[in-house]
Amino acid sequence: MTLQQYWGIVRRHWKMIVGLFALGLVLGIALSLVMPKKYEATASGFISVPTSQESANFNADAYAKSRAKSYVELGQSQTVADKVSSRIGGDADGLLKAVKITAPTNTVTVQVTATASSPQRSADVANAWIAALQEEITKVEGAWKQTGETANTDAVSTLVNYDEATAPSAPSSPKLALNTALGALIGLIVGIALAIALEVFDRRIRNVEIYNREFTAPILGKLPETSWFSKNKKRLLPDETSIGRTKGDATTGFREALRELRTNIQYVDVDNPLRSLVVTSSLPEEGKSTLSANLAVALAQAGETVVLIDGDLRRPTVAGTFGLPGNAGLTDVLAGKAEIGDVLHRWRSDSDLYVLPAGHVPPNPSELLGSSAMTDLVSELSGYAIVVIDAPPVLPVADAVVLSRKVDGVIVSVAAGKTTIDQLRTTLEHLTQVKSRVFGVVLSRVPTKGLDSEGYGYYSHKYYTQKESVHVGDRRASLPSRLAEGHGSGVRQRATDPVPPRSAAANRHEHADATATRAFPIVEQPAAEHTVTSRRGETQPTNATADNDLSFDELLGLNDDRR
Template sequence: MSTATTPPDAPQAALDLADYLNVLRVYWKAIVAFTLLATLAAAGWTVLQPKIYSSDSSGIVVTPGSDNVSLALAGDSLAKAKVKNYESVAKSRLVADRVIQALDLKTTADALLGSTSVKVPLDTAEITVTAQSTDPATAQRVADAWVNGLAAQVEAIETAPSGDAAGQTSAVATPEAGSSTNADTAVRVLPLGKALLPTSPTSPNTKVNLALGALVGLALGVAYALIRRHLDRRIRKAADIEGLFGVPVIGTLPVDRRLDGKSTIVDAGTAAQLHDAGGAMAEALRELRTNLSFLDVDQPPRVIVVTSSMQAEGKSTVTANLAVTMAASGENVVVVDGDLRRPTLMDVFNLVPGVGVTDVLTGTAELVDVLQPWGALPNLSVLGSGRIPPNPSELLGSRAMKNMLTTLAKDAIVLIDAPPLLPVTDAAVLSRAADGAIVVIRTGKTTQEQLDQSLGNLEKVKGRILGAVLNYVPLKGRDAYSYYGTYASAPTPSSAEPEPVDDRTGEDTLDVLEAAHGGRRARI
């Protein structure tokens, strides 16, 4: 049976909304961790930053007023035109030097300019100065002194003789705003009150920093989740197997805590108990048994190899429990331990070890002597591996092995627990002597590359692939195993509640029937 496999390096299909939501569900812990770490980092950075206080002070450019409307409008236009020129004056070192001299600050003009900003609101004659400092009082004083220094500098410029250089104006003694020279000044700057003392820092902004940190962390977490999803090649759902490799999934087995760390029979009771066993695992095994019977109704497989890509994927557990489930339905079943390197079925069924396949193949024992029935189900027998040989592959591929399996298949369905496909070639060799192979895949562990190589190994020897069994399917999540519990049958008459009885006597009831039939008493 050939399979249309997709190369492992083939591009993955584009994600839809459901896929994105599934990525968030799977990696939500990592996303939350990234968000918290980034938020904590932003909080730590905020704590380490010095607190900066800001204070604003304003001045307005005015011209001499007039009772003439035309002159008043012309003065307003002149003030708005001058304020654009004075904005550059307010940002100059000349004003910064005046502030340093007035407040006796221990700083440079360039440093003071770096902590002070000047703005002119659109279509106004106002100039706003914002001073920043680690000390709120200093910020307030600098803002007021800057407006006063600007007023003095503007006055020096406006009163300077024509042709005076800017450097000459800086040497003029600092006049106070509103001095007697104002009468000769066409345009001047008037302060608009005192700056307010800031009570809270404007920087750092704790709320904004924390919000940005959380946003960056969330973005990093989502990016990490998407990258992990793109790089994660593990198989998690049946649709991946059928879509990528064209192999039918004939069974999905849920996680069962009774199988943690060991291979065992889930329900090891009597035949009736095994047949009626409830629970998700028991129902999944019965579904697998049913699907096997419908694989080929004309020539159903009698010898089936159960294998996996790597060890610890649950193939021995699946083999043993599937055999028990098939035997519970009345089938004659023989389980053969075909793992001649690391046999486990003797421990699973708790039978006598040391005798089995190798003894029959080498002619040291007869098949009937080493075939051990399992006590709970008489129609289930187990053939152990026997002594571990030095050449397992040669024995499993021998004609004697083929003849032994043919003999067993005459009266029973034969399930062979084979070694994994990738470490050794034993399972591929066994598949040639069998009617088909079942590949067990462990959810969230087996990768696409491993399954692709395993199926390729079976194809190379012309082995028939019956299907795949998805094992350890989680009981929770988007791709969880769906189990609806026991579908209860209708109650038996003995267990049903009694129907209500008419309070009237039987004779009254017959009278009612007689009236209903036109006075004739019904014959019962």
């Protein structure tokens, strides 16, 4: 890793690092407060070697230094400990463990450091130990002198107590400053190490950089995280009113990202314009239903005629999202129990968005979705509208893979910070194994703040600083009118054929006609009398009750009685 990557890790996990640093700091202080206090006192003795010859000074000094090590070992003997115990009390073994005897290098001194639970006790032990050591040295050196093995009877060393121990004014342990600093340092090290470990072993796709490092499929869009959906318990964005977007609008960034996604999808293949697609994900709760619903609305707002099909027959949500009845729908059409005209709903009278709910939950969803009836339905509808299918997740069931072979391509929703690299890789492998075309992925729930943000705060806090009005352009004719028109010309458009462009005047004219000719069961507002458009451009009144009984062929304008 580079230094910049390490810094990025620290920035991403700074809260955890600071928390562990503070925890270490607190633990260091708490440990210092609960630990028993210890006091240390030191007494020193000087090794003296008497001599009567000035020339022997150097030899006497060298001799004293050589004896210092032996005196240290003598001071650590059980004999000295027993003497001290008999004089000041206490267990000899315990006293021996509480005493440290040293001889500093190149010196002729011996130091005795005693540790005790009270200041005076530590001083008493150190002084008593020096005195006992003096006695033991005199005893040993005197016995050596009496052997007569040396002619230099003056070269006998003694230990002189020159620095008595005094009661310390402060405990030697615990050391508050040291323990606090050490605890904070340990907390900091543990925090950074844990952050690096989390980064290395974290397989979630958190941002575009991680995705691009692992995959080649293009990112068609990046939808920012917004609290509006969770706060309002809805999947569909609210309408943009004439007041428009204002600074701080929680949905502004999402809307702009959705428009960018819509543009990217429309230009995903210029030679073969998109007519049908499946929206899926790796696992549930990764935003595919929210994506498909809002994408369908966005396409309709751009003037496209759109049919949104709820292909998630196991956990259908589209009907509830749009507030439509879901007791009949796709499954009924595929099973031959209903005609498309009976279950296809127009979302709003001013919208070219049509919704086909899932219908009754069948025992065999995969078989229904893989049937030829489903193939024919998608082909039929995509000839006159863009078909968006909200499919189940890929990994739990095979439904989405089955549906992917019936459309132009697939869009995979990836939840930032939730979907893992391995899950998405397996999802794409499943789709490519059946030779499905993956248009790309949509990275949803992208953070608007922090290291993984994609700059969406720009939309809601900087760019839209003043109120703007939102105007939707003129729409093309309604789906029923276009379907009837397509048949009247004797030409049925294929799923890959683009809808012929129309002039603005023609759009306005046909839109006005379509508003007056919505005589199908998908109309929201009932009317006493409706009209339909014939292939000759004439309008004929028809009874509303009869319209409710329209078959799919009649919806497509194939009924000769309607011409």
